[in-house]
Amino acid sequence: MQTKQAIIRSAVDIAERIHASTILLPDSYTSERIGIETEIPVVVMPRQASDMLYRIIPNHVEKEEVVLHERTRKVAVAGYLEGAISGTIVGVIDGLHFDSIIVYDPRESYAVKSLQEHKGLVNSDAFRAVMKLALELALEGREGRHIGTAFIIGDERSVLRASHQLLLNPFKGHDPHDRMITDRDNWETFKEFAQLDGVFVISDEGTVCASGRYLDADARSVRIQQGLGGRHAASAAITAETEAVAVVVSESGVIRVYQDGEQIIEIEPGGLGWMMLP
Structure with a gap:
């Protein structure tokens, strides 16, 4: 099983266990979702052009993680305020140096x-x-x-x-x-x-x-x-x-x-x- 498919399966499993409202996937993962079924809505996040920063400046894994986690949280908050997301999300983060899964409730954000x-x-x-x-x-x-x-x-x-x-x-x-x-x-x-x-x-x-x-x-x-x-x-x-x-x-x-x-x-x-x- 490919790494990305394993991560998606894990994200879906976590989302279903905690009754998450939405699963957030980077667009690089969309083709890996084939054959994985869930009733939970799946939202795709395009990568930003600013990701080029991490191709130019090496050894910024910690900063990259902070930036990508923050972006996922912002997407969740924006989606919640717009009404597209109703509660806790399970997000997959696709970095240059790592892939990870984040669980976040936008209702806990300062803005909300x-x-x-x-x-x-x-x-x-x-x-x-x-x-x-x-x-x-x-x-x-x-x-x-x-x-x-x-x-x-x-x-x-x-x-x-x-x-x-x-x-x-x-x-x-x-x-x-x-x-x-x-x-x-x-x-x-x-x-x-x-x-x-x-x-x-x-x-x-x-x-x-x-x-x-x-x-x-x-x-x-x-x-x-x-x-x-x-x-x-x-x-x-x-x-x-x-x-x-x-x-x-x-x-x-x-x-x-x-x-x-x-x-x-x-x-x-x-x-x-x-x-x-x-």
Whole structure:
């Protein structure tokens, strides 16, 4: 039996014994899965171009292990927030110098626990819908170009008081059903208005109250990563002044989540992509 097949069989056995929600496999293992059956969903993770680092710089086994373990954990957290993963994962790591199996529960991550403390937002349909929409925008852009936007979720009355319209609110007066972020049929409308300056303001229930909104929060009190612009600073600041959570999509395709004025999640969908295997 080949080594990779033996590792997959072991991963499946562990997953079934602990009732894992998902098995994560690197794409180099997909052909080895033939003949191995399981009812547990299998997700494939493409390798990143940054793996070239370990071909150029030898003797970095320890660093390689840390990087690949961290990437697997990030995939699990991103999948959980998107709703594609529901609990503990069993992941196979394919390094240049080693192969290993990791068991990880994304619900134990700082990001998920922090969001759960915020009125259970991480389990809300509204937050999951925003994360899915943000991931699509980050990966696909709009009309052939990358776009940046932000979604401010929850405590909408306070957020509206601390902001103003840059242009007429395109959602004002429309039926609440047509403004629900949880209804995927509305996403084309949201994607279209994501190209406008300003942010989306969304209620806890998932109703889009406004877009093209300018945040008046004082950003001098928050600290964000160097190189990030006004959208990130204002979004972080509004979460410091209100009970809202901000999901910000950069033109570079990176998604960041802010709560209480601090960044708690950073996701690079281009490097964390996955696909479900039948």
